[in-house]
Amino acid sequence: MRVALFLTCVNDTLYPDTGRAVVALLTRLGVEVDFPTAQTCCGQPHYNTGYRHEAEPLARRFAEVFGACDAIVTPSGSCGAMVRELYPRMGERARAEGRGDTLAAALAPVVPKTYELTEFLVDVLGVTDVGAYFPHTVTYHPTCHGLRNLGLGDRPRRLLEAVEGLELVELPGAEECCGFGGTFAVKNADVSAAMGADKVRNAASTGAEVLCAADNSCLMHLGGTMARLRTDLRPVHLAEILASTKEAAAV
16 A cells, blocks of 8 residues: 655654654555655644635645545644545635635545544554554543544554553543644643643653653643653654564664
8 A cells, every 4th residue: 555644844844753653654564655745734724823715725735745645644633634624614615705616626535535643554554553662651642633623532542552561541631632722822822831731740640651642733732841840751752652663672
C-alpha cells in the first residue's frame, strides 16, 4: 500500500521527529510512504479564526497536492478533522452563497481518504501491535479533535497497551480539554493556562514519566506548562512511542 504523509505546519516547523517517526513506523509495517513537498497549511487557523474565504485557496491546494493519493495519513487529529469535517462545510457554504459547486467538487475526493494515524493503523491496516518497545510509564491525553470530532475512541489506547515494556496509567479528567485550542490560547490566555495547569497536575499525579497525545499542538501547550510547573513529566507524541523499538533503544 502507498500512502501520502500530511505532516501539518506545527510538525513540519517544530516537531519534525514526529514526521520521521510516522515514516519509520509505516515503513516497518510494509507501507510505502510518499511526502508531497508541495503541501502547505490545510487552512485550519484561518477557518477557525473567522477567515473562511481566505482558507479556501489552501483547501484547494490540499486537494490538488493529495488528490491522486490512495490514502492520506496525518499525525494530527485537529488537521485531520479540518479535512474530514470542515472541508465539506466549506463546499456547502460556497454553494449556499451562490458560488457554485466547484469548491465542493474539488474537496470531495480527499475527504474520505484522509486518516488520523491511529485510525489508519487500526482500521485500514488492522493492527494494534506494531512491534514497538517503550519501557516507560505513560499516561494518555485524548485531544479534543480526536476525541470529539474524529471519534478515535479507544484506538490510541489499544495501540499503547500493545507496546512492549510500556505501563499505561489512567489520566484523571482525561476527556477534559487541555486549554490550547489554537487561537483560544492567545485570546483567552488566563483560562487556557489554568486549564493546561489542571491537565498537567492530573498527569503528574499518576506518577507517569510521559504524557502522551496524538497531536503536537496540545503537547506544545502542555510541554510549556510542564516546564513552568517544573514537573518530571515529558511530552511525547504517540507516533514516536509506536516507532520506538528495542534495536533503536540499544543504540
